[in-house]
Amino acid sequence: MKPVLIIGAGWAGIAAALTLRASQIPFRVFEAAPSPGGRARSLPWQGQVLDNGQHLLIGAYHETLRLLAQIGWQENEVLLRQPLTLTVRGERDSLELRAPALPAPLHLAAALLSAGTLPWSERVAALRMALRLQLSGYRLAQDISVRALLQQQRQGEKISRLLWEPLCIATLNTLPERASGQVFLNVLRDSFGQAAGDSQLLLPKVGLGEMFCERAMRYLNQGQPDSVILRQRVEALLVKDNTLRGLRVNGTQIDTEQLILATAPEAAARLCGEVPALQLLAAQITQLGSQPIVTAYLQYPPACRIPQVMLGLDGGIGQWLTDRRIAGQAGLIAVSISAEGPHMALDNTQLCTRLHAEIGQHFPDWPEPEQCQVIREKRATFDCRVGIQALRPVNQTPLPGLWLAGDYTAGDYPATLEGAVRSGVQCAQQIIDSRK
Numbered sequence: 286m287k288p289v290l291i292i293g294a295g296w297a298g299i300a301a302a303l304t305l306r307a308s309q310i311p312f313r314v315f316e317a318a319p320s321p322g323g324r325a326r327s328l329p330w331q332g333q334v335l336d337n338g339q340h341l342l343i344g345a346y347h348e349t350l351r352l353l354a355q356i357g358w359q360e361n362e363v364l365l366r367q368p369l370t371l372t373v374r375g376e377r378d379s380l381e382l383r384a385p386a387l388p389a390p391l392h393l394a395a396a397l398l399s400a401g402t403l404p405w406s407e408r409v410a411a412l413r414m415a416l417r418l419q420l421s422g423y424r425l426a427q428d429i430s431v432r433a434l435l436q437q438q439r440q441g442e443k444i445s446r447l448l449w450e451p452l453c454i455a456t457l458n459t460l461p462e463r464a465s466g467q468v469f470l471n472v473l474r475d476s477f478g479q480a481a482g483d484s485q486l487l488l489p490k491v492g493l494g495e496m497f498c499e500r501a502m503r504y505l506n507q508g509q510p511d512s513v514i515l516r517q518r519v520e521a522l523l524v525k526d527n528t529l530r531g532l533r534v535n536g537t538q539i540d541t542e543q544l545i546l547a548t549a550p551e552a553a554a555r556l557c558g559e560v561p562a563l564q565l566l567a568a569q570i571t572q573l574g575s576q577p578i579v580t581a582y583l584q585y586p587p588a589c590r591i592p593q594v595m596l597g598l599d600g601g602i603g604q605w606l607t608d609r610r611i612a613g614q615a616g617l618i619a620v621s622i623s624a625e626g627p628h629m630a631l632d633n634t635q636l637c638t639r640l641h642a643e644i645g646q647h648f649p650d651w652p653e654p655e656q657c658q659v660i661r662e663k664r665a666t667f668d669c670r671v672g673i674q675a676l677r678p679v680n681q682t683p684l685p686g687l688w689l690a691g692d693y694t695a696g697d698y699p700a701t702l703e704g705a706v707r708s709g710v711q712c713a714q715q716i717i718d719s720r721k
């Protein structure tokens with residue numbers, strides 16, 4: 286059989302390629318950009334490497350961790366593993382959540398009960414919610430918004446504002462009033478309800494490119510030269526008589542019987558939309574919609590540091606600060622702003638000024654930043670709103686031989702690295718099974 290063709294060298298496409306490689310099935314990956322990685326990539330900046338956005342992984346990312354091992358990394362070479370610790374500071378109040386080394390869900394119970402800055406009644410209500418969710422298998426009879434879910438579960442104002450809502454925005458990239466309660470519960474289940482190690486936080490110690498896609502590309506090309514090629518934008522899927530023939534790239538037709546379309550949803554909808562048999566699918570993918578993520582990197586003198594690696598901010602525009610010291614970039618602070626919001630109306634200079642002012646409320650001794658770089662990902666993730674699960678397409682398409690891989694395909698997770706990786710692995714596995 287001809288090599289499997291993969292369109293896109295993001296985390297999903299690369300995960301598919303690594304899985305095929307492990308089963309010695311030939312493949313070729315076409316990537317439009319000059320570097321792999323897609324929405325989780327590294328870029329050069331002032332002699333340093335920046336990521337297009339600060340990424341956080343958790344211990345429950347089992348497939349991602351498995352593939353990092355496949356390409357030769359020991360986890361601690363590339364990731365800093367920390368116990369679940371969340372610190373959020375506001376003007377008026379703050380939250381400290383620390384999970385001790387106990388089996389789940391005792392670690393969460395202990396963390397909630399010892400969150401001393403929360404009123405006792407709110408801690409107890411949170412614990413009750415955790416128990417009820419555990420008993421219900423983290424399932425809702427009908428999807429409702431995260432805000433409605435928190436109200437239904439009688440969560441207090443302070444814990445909602447300082448814990449649940451920031452967690453919802455950070456993980457689902459969608460505001461609580463529209464975010465899917467069911468997907469939020471899936472996240473809570475996998476991050477709090479399983480083994481205690483699953484809720485640990487994993488922070489990249491190297492650039493995302495070096496951690497996964499660039500390194501994987503070198504690994505794949507060593508085994509099979511030119512199996513991943515860059516600057517190759519696929520122009521069309523080739524279909525004749527309702528049968529997949531291959532793809533067209535640079536005006537050249539490349540034949541195959543099996544193709545994994547591993548682009549972001551917009552590009553997948555565009556390519557599918559030109560094929561009559563896939564027009565309904567294209568319309569379904571388009572309905573997923575999107576949400577932005579903005580990341581600002583503020584370069585302070587190397588002596589400036591935040592006490593925790595990550596710090597949540599309440600009440601302003603900046604949501605999470607990450608001290609890039611962990612990646613050897615002392616003084617560099619990444620400020621993450623997930624989902625739509627008033628920050629979208631600010632230009633880069635206004636945004637940097639505003640963020641520095643917000644940081645200054647907590648670190649009054651810090652001078653003006655020496656540099657500020659803003660990276661806006663307008664379509665960072667799909668819009669993880671109520672009812673979204675019904676719209677996410679499965680890997681298999683109506684066209685035999687054509688598969689969809691990416692963070693937006695059907696799965697429990699919101700748009701995440703692990704969701705993308707699992708989707709790519711699943712596609713490849715189904716192809717491997719079909720060839721047995």
Ligand SMILES: Cc1cc2nc3c(=O)[nH]c(=O)nc-3n(C[C@H](O)[C@H](O)[C@H](O)COP(=O)(O)OP(=O)(O)OC[C@H]3O[C@@H](n4cnc5c(N)ncnc54)[C@H](O)[C@@H]3O)c2cc1C
Nearest residue numbers: 293295296297317323324338340341519549691692701702
């Ligand atoms: C700023 C930001 C912060 C994030 N933070 C986190 C986080 O903390 N934790 C987490 O788990 N997830 C996070 N995510 C989500 C995560 O990055 C994505 O879910 C994941 O990278 C998606 O991977 P993918 O392979 O599905 O798609 P993509 O990364 O979009 O990959 C698709 C690839 O296809 C290529 N392509 C498109 N069209 C063509 C074509 N015609 N021909 C050839 N190639 C093509 C693209 O160039 C791209 O490389 C974040 C995302 C962003 C943007």
